[in-house]
Amino acid sequence: MNMEIRPARGKPLRATDRQKAIVEALQQFTRLSSVIDRKKGVRSYESHVKDDPWIPILFAICFVLPVAIGGVYYGLIASDRYVTETQFAIRPAVGSAEKAAPDEVGTNAGVVNSTIAQDSMITQEYIYSRTLLETIEAQLPVREWFSRDSIDHFSRLSPDKPIEKRLRYWKRRVAVDIDSVSGIMSLSVEAFDPGESLAITQAILKAADEMVNGLSARARADAVTESARELARAEERVRNINTALTDLRNRAGVLDAVKSNEANLKTVSELRTTRVNLAIQLAIGQRDLGPASRHIIDIKQQIADLDANIARIQRESAGGEAPEQKRQLSSALTQFEALETERKSAEKYYELVRKANEHARIIAARQVEFLSPIVVPVKAESSTEPRRTLMISLITAGAAVLFAAALFARKLMTR
Numbered sequence: 001m002n003m004e005i006r007p008a009r010g011k012p013l014r015a016t017d018r019q020k021a022i023v024e025a026l027q028q029f030t031r032l033s034s035v036i037d038r039k040k041g042v043r044s045y046e047s048h049v050k051d052d053p054w055i056p057i058l059f060a061i062c063f064v065l066p067v068a069i070g071g072v073y074y075g076l077i078a079s080d081r082y083v084t085e086t087q088f089a090i091r092p093a094v095g096s097a098e099k100a101a102p103d104e105v106g107t108n109a110g111v112v113n114s115t116i117a118q119d120s121m122i123t124q125e126y127i128y129s130r131t132l133l134e135t136i137e138a139q140l141p142v143r144e145w146f147s148r149d150s151i152d153h154f155s156r157l158s159p160d161k162p163i164e165k166r167l168r169y170w171k172r173r174v175a176v177d178i179d180s181v182s183g184i185m186s187l188s189v190e191a192f193d194p195g196e197s198l199a200i201t202q203a204i205l206k207a208a209d210e211m212v213n214g215l216s217a218r219a220r221a222d223a224v225t226e227s228a229r230e231l232a233r234a235e236e237r238v239r240n241i242n243t244a245l246t247d248l249r250n251r252a253g254v255l256d257a258v259k260s261n262e263a264n265l266k267t268v269s270e271l272r273t274t275r276v277n278l279a280i281q282l283a284i285g286q287r288d289l290g291p292a293s294r295h296i297i298d299i300k301q302q303i304a305d306l307d308a309n310i311a312r313i314q315r316e317s318a319g320g321e322a323p324e325q326k327r328q329l330s331s332a333l334t335q336f337e338a339l340e341t342e343r344k345s346a347e348k349y350y351e352l353v354r355k356a357n358e359h360a361r362i363i364a365a366r367q368v369e370f371l372s373p374i375v376v377p378v379k380a381e382s383s384t385e386p387r388r389t390l391m392i393s394l395i396t397a398g399a400a401v402l403f404a405a406a407l408f409a410r411k412l413m414t415r
Contacts, residue, residue: 062403070395080383087375227357234350
């Protein structure tokens with residue numbers, strides 16, 4: 001690059017023009033130097049790659065070997081796995097949606113007070129539990145199914161493994177998810193035969209259904225026991241009140257003080273009506289006949305007899321003060337009324353307890369919750385696992401990233 005600073009003809013070069021020209025010349029030199037260094041770096045890197053013997057080794061170890069192993073395993077060795085999927089929800093039985101609120105008699109006659117969401121979470125944990133695995137192993141030969149020689153070594157279960165290892169293997173073959181909004185549960189089961197996968201799924205659903213109802217079995221049994229105990233107390237109370245009424249009738253000498261009192265009042269009313277009629281006849285007779293008339297004397301005697309009877313009945317009802325009267329209706333009336341009120345209350349309470357006991361026994365004898373299927377499990381027609389193309393692609397991508405990282409680390413080491 002040639003740069004000439006030529007002053008205007010006939011004029012001397014000023015200091016500011018000279019400095020400006022020098023700055024421009026330095027900038028152009030800097031740009032030219034950077035271009036030269038970049039080309040030199042590219043050539044040095046290419047020569048470094050060609051001269052470094054570790055790069056082919058790293059390529060073989062970090063890229064070729066993982067891709068080859070993954071391709072051989074997923075393309076030729078990995079066993080086909082058949083997946084059975086189902087969806088279900090836990091629903092209360094018809095007529096048992098109430099949650100056992102304490103009723104008027106103090107017993108819980110309904111189902112146990114637990115939410116459906118809680119039962120769903122319990123079911124999920126139960127499917128992953130050792131208890132369910134042991135239940136399934138007692139019903140189906142799952143150990144033999146998962147340990148056949150036709151299954152590849154990495155997917156096979158060793159039948160001699162302890163229950164803890166088998167449980168870890170079980171959790172890899174079973175998956176349960178819960179939709180937090182709808183509460184719908186999704187269950188998927190992997191096996192190496194479509195029929196075996198379906199059989200395991202059906203056994204899981206059956207065991208989970210029994211477990212959900214077993215959660216409230218004790219509460220329902222306690223409700224029946226408590227209601228039966230309360231029913232016995234109610235019966236005893238009614239029996240004691242009836243005995244007290246019988247004893248009071250025997251002591252009072254009447255069958256029913258209330259009815260006796262009503263009968264006395266009715267008798268007094270009739271006697272007073274008769275007396276009024278006789279008084280009218282007496283008034284008419286005295287106007288027409290003399291006071292010494294036989295008819296007038298008889299009427300007066302009848303009126304006196306009626307007054308005496310009315311007074312006697314009223315004295316008996318009010319409890320006469322004669323020491324020989326041991327049974328007074330008026331004194332027994334208050335006790336009869338109190339016992340009669342208590343008897344009616346006890347009989348009403350007994351009826352409520354009896355209904356509660358019947359309801360508790362009905363609830364205890366039936367299934368209170370169901371695993372309602374939404375998607376019924378069906379036998380798989382083809383294997384869906386493993387996803388061979390996807391897994392080989394992922395291994396290839398990972399191997400490429402690993403090789404790039406190895407090249408970068410090698411470059412840092414050789415600086």
